[in-house]
Amino acid sequence: xxxxxxxxxxxxxxxxxxxxxxxxxxxxxxxxxxxxxxxxxxxxxxxxxxxxxxxxxxxxxxxxxxxxxxxxxxxxxxxxxxxxxxxxxxxxxxxxxxxxxxxxxxxxxxxxxxxxxxxxxxxxxxxxxxxxxxxxxxxxxxxxxxxxxxxxxxxxxxxxxxxxxxxxxxxxxxxxxxxxxxxxxxxxxxxxxxxxxxxxxxxxxxxxxxxxxxxxxxxxxxxxxxxxxxxxxxxxxxxxxxxxxxxxxxxxxxxxxxxxxxxxxxxxxxxxxxxxxxxxxxxxxxxxxxxxxxxxxxxxxxxxxxxxxxxxxxxxxxxxxxxxxxxxxxxxx
Amino acid sequence: xxxxxxxxxxxxxxxxxxxxxxxxxxxxxxxxxxxxxxxxxxxxxxxxxxxxxxxxxxxxxxxxxxxxxxxxxxxxxxxxxxxxxxxxxxxxxxxxxxxxxxxxxxxxxxxxxxxxxxxxxxxxxxxxxxxxxxxxxxxxxxxxxxxxxxxxxxxxxxxxxxxxxxxxxxxxxxxxxxxxxxxxxxxxxxxxxxxxxxxxxxxxxxxxxxxxxxxxxxxxxxxxxxxxxxxxxxxxxxxxxxxxxxxxxxxxxxxxxxxxxxxxxxxxxxxxxxxxxxxxxxxxxxxxxxxxxxxxxxxxxxxxxxxxxxxxxxxxxxxxxxxxxxxxxxxxx
DNA sequence: CTGAAAGCGCTAACAT
DNA sequence: ATGTTAGCGCTTTCAG
Numbered sequence: 001x002x003x004x005x006x007x008x009x010x011x012x013x014x015x016x017x018x019x020x021x022x023x024x025x026x027x028x029x030x031x032x033x034x035x036x037x038x039x040x041x042x043x044x045x046x047x048x049x050x051x052x053x054x055x056x057x058x059x060x061x062x063x064x065x066x067x068x069x070x071x072x073x074x075x076x077x078x079x080x081x082x083x084x085x086x087x088x089x090x091x092x093x094x095x096x097x098x099x100x101x102x103x104x105x106x107x108x109x110x111x112x113x114x115x116x117x118x119x120x121x122x123x124x125x126x127x128x129x130x131x132x133x134x135x136x137x138x139x140x141x142x143x144x145x146x147x148x149x150x151x152x153x154x155x156x157x158x159x160x161x162x163x164x165x166x167x168x169x170x171x172x173x174x175x176x177x178x179x180x181x182x183x184x185x186x187x188x189x190x191x192x193x194x195x196x197x198x199x200x201x202x203x204x205x206x207x208x209x210x211x212x213x214x215x216x217x218x219x220x221x222x223x224x225x226x227x228x229x230x231x232x233x234x235x236x237x238x239x240x241x242x243x244x245x246x247x248x249x250x251x252x253x254x255x256x257x258x259x260x261x262x263x264x265x266x267x268x269x270x271x272x273x274x275x276x277x278x279x280x281x282x283x284x285x286x287x288x289x290x291x292x293x294x295x296x297x298x299x300x301x302x303x304x305x306x307x308x309x310x311x312x313x314x315x316x317x318x319x320x321x322x323x324x325x326x327x328x329x330x331x332x333x
Numbered sequence: 334x335x336x337x338x339x340x341x342x343x344x345x346x347x348x349x350x351x352x353x354x355x356x357x358x359x360x361x362x363x364x365x366x367x368x369x370x371x372x373x374x375x376x377x378x379x380x381x382x383x384x385x386x387x388x389x390x391x392x393x394x395x396x397x398x399x400x401x402x403x404x405x406x407x408x409x410x411x412x413x414x415x416x417x418x419x420x421x422x423x424x425x426x427x428x429x430x431x432x433x434x435x436x437x438x439x440x441x442x443x444x445x446x447x448x449x450x451x452x453x454x455x456x457x458x459x460x461x462x463x464x465x466x467x468x469x470x471x472x473x474x475x476x477x478x479x480x481x482x483x484x485x486x487x488x489x490x491x492x493x494x495x496x497x498x499x500x501x502x503x504x505x506x507x508x509x510x511x512x513x514x515x516x517x518x519x520x521x522x523x524x525x526x527x528x529x530x531x532x533x534x535x536x537x538x539x540x541x542x543x544x545x546x547x548x549x550x551x552x553x554x555x556x557x558x559x560x561x562x563x564x565x566x567x568x569x570x571x572x573x574x575x576x577x578x579x580x581x582x583x584x585x586x587x588x589x590x591x592x593x594x595x596x597x598x599x600x601x602x603x604x605x606x607x608x609x610x611x612x613x614x615x616x617x618x619x620x621x622x623x624x625x626x627x628x629x630x631x632x633x634x635x636x637x638x639x640x641x642x643x644x645x646x647x648x649x650x651x652x653x654x655x656x657x658x659x660x661x662x663x664x665x666x
Numbered sequence: 667c668t669g670a671a672a673g674c675g676c677t678a679a680c681a682t
Numbered sequence: 683a684t685g686t687t688a689g690c691g692c693t694t695t696c697a698g
Contacts, residue, residue, distance in 0.1 A: 004691060015669045020693055030667060035347055051393065052691035054384040055674045062427075062448075070409040071602065080403050083430055092448060094395075096427050099417055113382050115395075115425060121612010185334050216606055250608070269404065273576045275583070293538045350687045353677060363683060365675060387674035388690045 003044045010055070012040040037326040049119035056190040063296060064094040064112040064119040065289075066105060069207035072240055073268040078122055078143065081289020088295055091117070100182070102126050102212075106134065113138040118296040120289070121145070125293045129130065141295045143288055145186040155290045157187060157265070158194030160281035160316035164235060165198035167279070167318060171326045173204060173261065176332050178208030179245070183236030187224060188237055191265065191283055195235065200251050207231055212241065219244025223252070231261060232327035239264035239271045242278055246323070259324035266317055284314045334375045342381065343372040356381065379561070389450060396629060397427040397445040397452035398622075405547070405620050406574055406601040411455055411476065414622020422630055424450070433547075433630025439467065444581035446471040451629040453622070454478070458519055462645050474628045476621055478519040484628040484643040487620045490520060490598070491527030492518055493614035493649035494575035497568060497596050498531035500651060504659045506537065506566045508657070511560035512552060512578070513543030514570030521570055524598065528568065545574065556585070565593060565660035572604045572613055579609065579656070600652060610654035617647045 009016045014037060021028045022037040030036070040046075050169075054060045065082050079095060086093045094112060096172055098105035118139035123285040124131055128147055132178050134140065135150050142152035152333035168176055178195055188211070199206040207229040212218035212281075214332040219241030226234045236242035241302040242264030249256055256262055256276060269280040291312045342349045348368060354361045355370040362370070373379075387393045398415050399500055400408040412428060419426045429444060431438035435458040445452050451472035459463055461480055467473065468483045474615040475485035501509055511528055521544070532539040541564040545551035552574030559567045559578075569575035575597030589595055589609060597604055597613035604611040622646045631643075 005693095008692080016691090017693080022667085023691080028667075033667080049388070049691050051384045051387040053387060053693075055676090055691080056381070056693045058674085059383065070413055071406075073404075073406060073409075076403040076406075076409045079428070081429060081430070091673060092427050093415070094425055094442065095412070096425075097413060111425065114380050145673080176677090216602070243603075247606060248606075268575075268607070269549070270603040273580060273603070273607070275579075319558055338677095339675080349675090349686060350677075350686080354684085357677080361683075366683080382675050385690090386676080389677045389693090449691085473677075 002049070003046045005046070006050065008046050013043065014036045024282075037299070038048040058118055060115060060189060061091055061295065062094060062116040063091050064096070064116040065109055065122065066096045066098055066106070066112070066119065066124075067122045068098050068100045068125060069214075070097045072147050072237070072238070072266075073270065074283065075122060075264045077268075077285035078289040081286035081291075082120060082293050083289075084286075085290040085293035089293070091293075098125065100125060102130075106130060109134050110137065117300055120292040120296065123185060125182070125184065126319050127184075139296060139299050141292045142300070144291050146311065151299060151312075151316065153295065153312045154285045155288060155314045156316050157191045157283075158197075159189045160265065160283075160318065161194035162198035162281075163316075163318035164281060165195060166202055166236060166267075167324065168235075168261065168263070168319060168320060169198075169202035169204050171261070171324060173209070173327050175228055175229070176232040177206050177207040177209055177222075177231040177232040178233055179212055179222040179226065179234060179241055181212065181241070182213040183211045184285060185214075201327065210237075212237070214238050214241060216240050216244040216247070220248040221249040227252075227254070227260075233324070234260060234262050236262065236264050238277060239266045239268045239280055242280065242323075243270065243274065246274070246276065246278070257323050259328055260269065261278045261327070268308075272321065276323055279321045279324040280319055282317045282319050284316070288314055293313075313317045335382070338378045338381065340371050340540065341370065341377060341379050344377065345370045349517065376652065378395070391596065393448055393450055394424055395427060395449040396424050396626065397449040398455065398625075399429045399445070399452065399457075400455045401431050401433045401438070401458060403430045407571070407599045407616065408455060410450045410601075410618035411622040411625075414619035414624075415453060415626050416622075417619075418623040418626035422626070424626075425496055431458065433458055434517055435463075439463060439583070440468050443470065446483075446485075450633055453629065454606070456518060456554070458515070460501075460517075472629060472632050474625045474632070476625050479644065484632060484645075486624045486628065486647065488616045488621060488647045489618075489649050491526045491530075493598065493616075493651065494524045494527035495531035496649075496651035497598075497612075497614060498528060498537060499535055500653065500657065501566050501568075501594060501596070502531075502535035502537050504657060506660050508538050508540070508562070508564040509566040509568055510540040510542055510562055512545055512555040512559065512565040512567060512569045512574055513541060514545065514547040514551075516544045516645070518547075519524075523572065543570075545570070547571050547574060549573050549577040550623070551578075553581040556581040560585075560587070560593075566657070567593060567595050569597050572599045572601045572611060575611055575613065575656075576603065576607065578609070581612070591655050592661055593659040596657060605654065610655055610660040611654055612654045612657040613648045615652050617649075621647055 096108040123145040268283040351371040455476040601616040
């Protein structure tokens with residue numbers, strides 16, 4: 001039987017409204033009264049019932065985050081950032097993993113919408129229309145996805161990919177394969193754009209393969225096609241795939257980076273920890289999480305504000321490690 | 334302005350209680366009335382306000398999970414299991430990362446306690462006393478930690494560690510180092526117990542080093558001490574540390590497994606994905622998450638039940654991969 | 667500066 | 683089988 005505001009009021013010999021004020025609007029209460037009340041609050045270990053509070057204020061004090069795959073270390077990092085910023089602002093956070101499935105994702109967002117003040121949707125698999133509709137249900141912020149009218153945090157992956165291509169071109173590569181991630185994913189489209197333009201500019205011919213699952217398995221699967229295309233470098237959609245590529249290449253006894261170069265994207269922790277540290281692009285995942293919550297809180301505070309489509313773009317940077325080197329000889333023998 | 338139960342009642346020409354029943358106790362309402370109500374519910378897109386419902390039922394429909402480090406892939410896996418089982422039972426889940434800090438952990442649990450029906454605490458850094466006190470605040474289930482009166486899900490790490498030692502002993506190793514994780518952690522104590530007993534039985538001398546942070550860095554840090562001790566095998570507290578060991582060893586140009594064997598614990602995804610796949614012990618993380626929720630739901634359903642200390646013990650298995658081999662020669666030269 | 671009172675949206679007795 | 687009503691614990695006018 002938890003202690004209620006009435007218990008506090010009785011023991012402090014004031015009315016419940018005074019207790020309420022002492023807690024949520026301290027300057028509306030005379031200093032000594034306030035002290036007396038807070039004393040009792042501490043003594044009894046009173047904590048307001050969030051449900052009751054939420055019922056009247058309309059705010060839950062909860063935020064939600066939906067990610068496609070917690071198994072990809074990129075997303076736990078985003079979660080970390082979200083939690084950090086949420087806690088600073090006195091919010092709790094719900095999480096959901098959609099398993100990269102659009103139907104599940106929609107369902108999860110609908111369910112969350114009722115219980116949170118706002119939700120951060122990462123790398124959504126939903127089409128613009130559905131997403132737009134869902135965004136009317138609750139305050140929404142997108143990560144790695146853009147949609148008119150919905151604030152979003154973008155990581156500049158086009159530039160990151162361009163850096164990859166330029167790096168490869170500078171090393172002398174002329175024939176590169178790109179292992180596509182989910183084609184419908186905003187991230188993939190954007191990465192591909194950066195890729196194509198840079199390839200064009202630097203005279204690199206690009207072999208687009210896939211789409212593949214953005215996982216270790218997916219990467220492994222793409223290797224044979226890439227090899228068949230006779231490229232000297234494989235550009236993976238993300239690190240997980242790149243790791244799969246590396247493993248498959250090792251099985252086939254293809255030397256990296258001597259015979260073939262490999263690049264990833266995201267810079268997950270394990271990219272650096274693996275036998276052969278991966279050349280990849282750093283994504284500020286945790287920062288993105290924080291930024292997303294920031295945007296959410298902004299929206300929440302001035303709900304009446306214009307529905308301007310705020311976009312926070314975060315920079316990415318190429319990290320050159322051990323999986324890229326000049327090609328062994330002419331691209332095609 | 335979300336639609337309320339009254340809107341539904343009005344439009345369906347029934348009282349609010351009928352609507353309430355049609356939703357939460359359908360068999361108390363005549364079929365045709367129920368249909369009419371549910372029709373309107375769908376039409377209006379009505380969803381009950383969870384706060385209002387919770388205020389009266391005393392149940393929030395939320396569960397919480399506290400983990401020490403989301404950056405360790407073991408925990409996202411647990412989260413996945415928790416979410417899956419929670420969703421099946423119509424619950425949502427809050428998460429928190431304590432950053433391996435006891436003070437933060439306590440604070441987080443206290444905060445959560447107000448908003449959830451129960452909480453899963455993983456690998457707690459708290460002492461028994463504090464934990465026992467917190468367990469009175471809300472229904473609690475522990476993962477990888479035992480405490481009288483609190484149900485817990487344990488992974489049989491003692492046996493797992495014993496298997497590691499036996500494997501090493503069978504290969505001919507006689508001098509092994511153990512890189513301790515956090516000494517106060519239940520997991521570490523248990524792993525160490527299994528280790529010692531098995532070492533004793535199989536005539537292996539054990540050099541206990543540390544404690545170290547249970548991270549990549551921590552593992553790297555332990556290598557030099559292990560080398561100085563002249564061992565032929567390094568047993569790390571977990572995979573993250575083992576990965577650190579591998580990397581540091583590579584820097585020092587010490588061949589694995591030729592000159593030294595290395596083992597991890599947890600079998601995180603990356604253990605298998607790394608250049609040299611790690612010999613480790615598989616922990617059923619996702620299963621543990623599910624089991625924890627299961628226990629939580631049990632407790633929630635018969636709250637009056639005896640406070641028996643239910644323990645679900647999950648098996649672990651040794652996975653032999655490429656980082657263990659017979660020692661090169663006599664242990665000490 | 668403080669108190670009284672009216673609900674927030676819903677469920678659960680209690681009537682009918 | 684359905685309706686009426688009294689709150690759950692809190693915030694917030696509105697008076698004083």
